Amino acid sequence: ETGVTQSPTHLIKTRGQQVTLRCSSQSGHNTVSWYQQALGQGPQFIFQYYREEENGRGNFPPRFSGLQFPNYSSELNVNALELDDSALYLCASSAGTADEQYFGPGTRLTVT
Amino acid sequence: AQSVAQPEDQVNVAEGNPLTVKCTYSVSGNPYLFWYVQYPNRGLQFLLKYITGDNLVKGSYGFEAEFNKSQTSFHLKKPSALVSDSALYFCAVRDLNFNKFYFGSGTKLNVKP
Numbered sequence: 001e002t003g004v005t006q007s008p009t010h011l012i013k014t015r016g017q018q019v020t021l022r023c024s025s026q027s028g029h030n031t032v033s034w035y036q037q038a039l040g041q042g043p044q045f046i047f048q049y050y051r052e053e054e055n056g057r058g059n060f061p062p063r064f065s066g067l068q069f070p071n072y073s074s075e076l077n078v079n080a081l082e083l084d085d086s087a088l089y090l091c092a093s094s095a096g097t098a099d100e101q102y103f104g105p106g107t108r109l110t111v112t
Numbered sequence: 113a114q115s116v117a118q119p120e121d122q123v124n125v126a127e128g129n130p131l132t133v134k135c136t137y138s139v140s141g142n143p144y145l146f147w148y149v150q151y152p153n154r155g156l157q158f159l160l161k162y163i164t165g166d167n168l169v170k171g172s173y174g175f176e177a178e179f180n181k182s183q184t185s186f187h188l189k190k191p192s193a194l195v196s197d198s199a200l201y202f203c204a205v206r207d208l209n210f211n212k213f214y215f216g217s218g219t220k221l222n223v224k225p
Contacts, residue, residue: 004155035213035215041217042116042118042216042217042218043156043202043215044215045213048213056210056211056213057211090155090156092156097211098208100146100158101146101158102158103155105154105155106155
């Protein structure tokens, strides 16, 4: 059974640029959630996708957007990057929208 | 505002002693409750969850958690701590009304030999 994978591992971008992060869900999981984790803090919920539709969103501006594909993999897109977007971005998949989540290792984004 | 609180940044306990990591929440309705653990250089791992039923739920590695609806708490417990339990623990809540998740800020558990 393949776990949740994320790419890339690390990324450095300049303020104002756009970034796309990718996530492959665990086999058999149809739900993907994205989180932002700043250093020393707990994960902050960005949004969740269930069967290719957004199914819940946290307090993040519209420049944070996502997609889920028919194979349930997912992308997180962030436009107009700001310095405060520097964080670890976590993807988690689950068998249902309220089930326990299985996390990937994360993508470390640095905005300079 | 909806939130999850872990009042202790760090908990220190001697190996073999019982441990408790505290969590309280402020979420409307009947939320789903979770505990996750993060070992150094590893991703977040699911420990246990409460959805409904018995207030004491059992999870992985001998951990259990007690749900208290009147106190809106979901404390993590283990009868006898191991040095290998040393890690960062996160409490999480699923708000079913608004389809959102909330995580606490984490509690670092140190188990000393």
